Amino acid sequence: MGTHVIKMPDIGEGIAEVELSQWHVKVGDLVVEDQVLADVMTDKAMVDIPSPVNGKVIALGGQPGEVMAVGSVLISIEVEGAGNLKESAAPVPVKEAPVAPKVEAAVESKPAATAAPRPAAVCQGPMVAREADERPLASPAVRKHALDLGIQLRLVRGSGPAGRVLHEDLEAYVAQGQSNASAPAAAAYAQRNDEEQIQVIGMRRKIAQRMQDATQRAAHFSYVEEIDVTAIEELRAHLNEKHGASRGKLTLLPFLVRALVVALRDFPQMNARYDDEAQVITRLGAVHVGVATQSDVGLMVPVVRHAEARSLWDSAAEISRLANAARNGKASRDELSGSTITLTSLGALGGIVSTPVLNLPEVAIVGVNKIVERPMVVKGQVVIRKMMNLSSSFDHRVVDGMDAALFIQAIRGLLEQPATLFVE
Template sequence: MATYKFKLPDIGEGIAEAEIVEWHVKVGDVIEEDAHLADMMTDKATVEMESPVAGKVVKLAGEVGDQIAIGSVLVEIETDGESPVEEPAPESDEEMPIADGAEEPTEAQEEELPVMDKAEAPAPAPAPSPEPEPEPQAKGAHVLASPTVRQRARDLGIDLAQVKTTSDRVRHADLDAYLLYNGGSVSHGGSATRADETIKVVGMRRKIAENMQAAKRKIPHFTLVEEFDVTALEDTRAMMNKDRGDNPKLTVLPFLITAMAKALPAWPMLNATYDDEANVITRHGAMHLGMAAQTDSGLMVPVIKDAHGKSVWQLARDINRLAGEARTGKIARDDLQGATISLSSLGPMGGITSTPVIAPPQVAIIAVNKMQELPVIEDGELVAKKKMNLSLSCDHRVVDGWDAASFLQEMKSFIENPIRLLSA
């Protein structure tokens, strides 16, 4: 027997260590080659570690939440070899599989996959004998499943090893079948009592907690809310979507970003970063927009670089690409850095108003609240108008209330006049 030492590879330029987000094996497990060992995270990018050998896990480097140095041994695996083996740390992670199911097809894609059976044979074939019913694995056995399936199983209190599947991994459809045939159902008259659960704050959730705590502790926030009439803008958006051709479908966000870009030059203190240790404010000429995106692991903020120089169609493409890469864990580190101002939106769930938290060293963030059709008196007539509130939070050490209010009014003049907004 020999011991294979799997070292934590270099998973990003300039990265010295990574955090253990989740173990997928434990000491004593017998694993196959390419088995999912652990999820490691750094700078909000999560990477799956897979075993290059088969064998028995004999040692793990630490617990969830521990920081592991690049190049140090992460897992020791007992193999059938004759001498101890060490895994050299790769120089790059370009081919490293990404967490959150980056290579796993979505459920919609699964439905579109062709089913290969005897129907394609040139002549009728005898009816196949019934396949044996899939059996659940032993309790505690390692089961392949995407992070979203694992989270759902944890929420439902289901041991994945007891879920039958006809494929190489447990999918959402397998969980549905398990619930159906084991007496589980969704109750419409109330929810069952769940046991208390203690959750260790690690990974992205820990980083979010630290960043938000630092922001609220160090930055004196103030928030202004302004109501915008988006009736004409919505008519313009509908017209552009009707004739969009190969362009992506436009949401309201590209128009709001364009309005921000047009309004900021007159109020440069909002498109700034503040180094409070050096007492230096940098007013940025370019607008690099941080765009909050919700993922299964928590909130991420991809950055649309040079947003001020892009059309609404180009912005729509960037929004779709960055949001998709953030949700699948494929986003590059460079796409998470360099924001000069941020925008946060919950779409139709956005509420009437909100108080967004600034991401230092930025000094301003806008939150988009939900759109509503409301009755308005106009020229003595009662008419229906589409209204939406924007909430602007600013760092009061840098931005004065007058500047913030003036900036919102400038944005308002663009949003409520789409022709002016879209003109060069």
């Protein structure tokens, strides 16, 4: 028997150390080639570390949350063969997991219709004895299926290679649980004294760090304005009825992107990045709109590049493509970085007002609240109108309050008179 030592890989971009986010194996486990051993977090992405060999885990080189230097021993695996020590030369092949290099305010933008709330699993099949922090092997599609069903994946017995959980395993788990549905449930009003401690590591640590960094460094201020979106919603419905089958359905987001592009012509100071260490503001002609998108691993911000050169349907298609790529773990680093201004929305869950956190080094973020029907006075008559708030935040070190108000008022005018979005 021999020992194969896998060292922390050089992931590139001058990174000297990474955080060990999660182990997917433990000492004594048998592993196969290409099986994911661990997740590591860099400043820009979560990365899976796969095994290059078949064998048995005999030692782990660190604990979750530990920051490890590139080249340090990550894991040792006992393999068949001569009894000499073998080492994996860095870099080990890695696969990027769906994690944004930037983390924005904790709000979600969905280019499609708002998803229904996730159902909680009302039935459970036979449980599998896994550690609470152990992540079973499963494809992204299976993980999303389990999430939609409200099932904890670690409780499902996997029938695939190396115990990989398959779609069939989820169906069997639910079916087994349904057969036990008549079993008496625990008392609904029983006292509980349990506690759970969750270590802040990996993606959650990055979110915490970036949120703290943004609020400490930037001088945030927010501005909220009410907008009558009746006319633009009528236009959207008309365009979808006429062209939806051939060009695709339009949500409100492409119209908002277009409004940003047009308004920024008169307010270029909003489409900027501020290097507070060098004390330099860079205003950009290109409008790269970050669209905050929620995924299973946290908030991600895919970027619609050169929005100034896109039509409504082009923007809609790109928003949809990027959102799907982000949620399925297919988005590249380039697609998740480089935004110049961010658009964030919770759709129908958007509430009345929000206070989005800036995506440094950007200086403006536009937050969209939900659309509600309300009685409004129009030309002396009380009528029902569709109303929506924009809750936006700015960096007061760069953006003056008057300019921020005028910028949002410009967006309001464009949305309330949608023909002006297309008048050159």
